[in-house]
Amino acid sequence: MDSYLSQYIDRVRPAFSGIPRDAAHQVAFAFLSYKLGIYNDAVIRCDQALKLIEERPIPGVLGKALKIVRERAIALSQAQYDARLPFLFTKDDLPLGIIDPKEPVADADLFQLTDALLLLYAAALTASPDDEQALEEQEKYILQLIATYRKSLKK
DSSP: OOHHHHHHHHHHHHHHTTSOHHHHHHHHHHHHHHHTTOHHHHHHHHHHHHHHHTTSOOOHHHHHHHHHHHHHHHHHHTTOTTOOOOOOOOTTTGGGSSSOTTSOOSOHHHHHHHHHHHHHHHHHHHHOGGGHHHHHTTHHHHHHHHHHHHHHHTO
16 A cells, blocks of 8 residues: 555544444445446435434544535536535544645645545545455555645646
């Protein structure tokens, strides 16, 4: 695993280790469905995960990440490629994000979606051992997300 990604996952592991397996499994499948372009399923999985974590002491940032991915999946399923994302991470959420909040954000939607997908990936990898192999097969995609975002900062 890339050291940058590995350090991030190690950093957020304590926050996500308490996610119940049933919720973590839905988070994993929300991420995987989105990544594979099965947007209607991603929406369903996000809804199921949100319902499962709703009344549990889970970091609120995970719910926001699920809502961001859900909204983007809805837009993509309706061929709305330029739809804006209505759910914004706050500064309080940023310690669990992978992108340094001190860096200027070139594209707020790219920032939100990238952070949301990385949060879902890290949470599922941490709390859903049954989905570990399927998630690890997507590491290259995660690294591409990070690289694309970091490249956008240099422009």
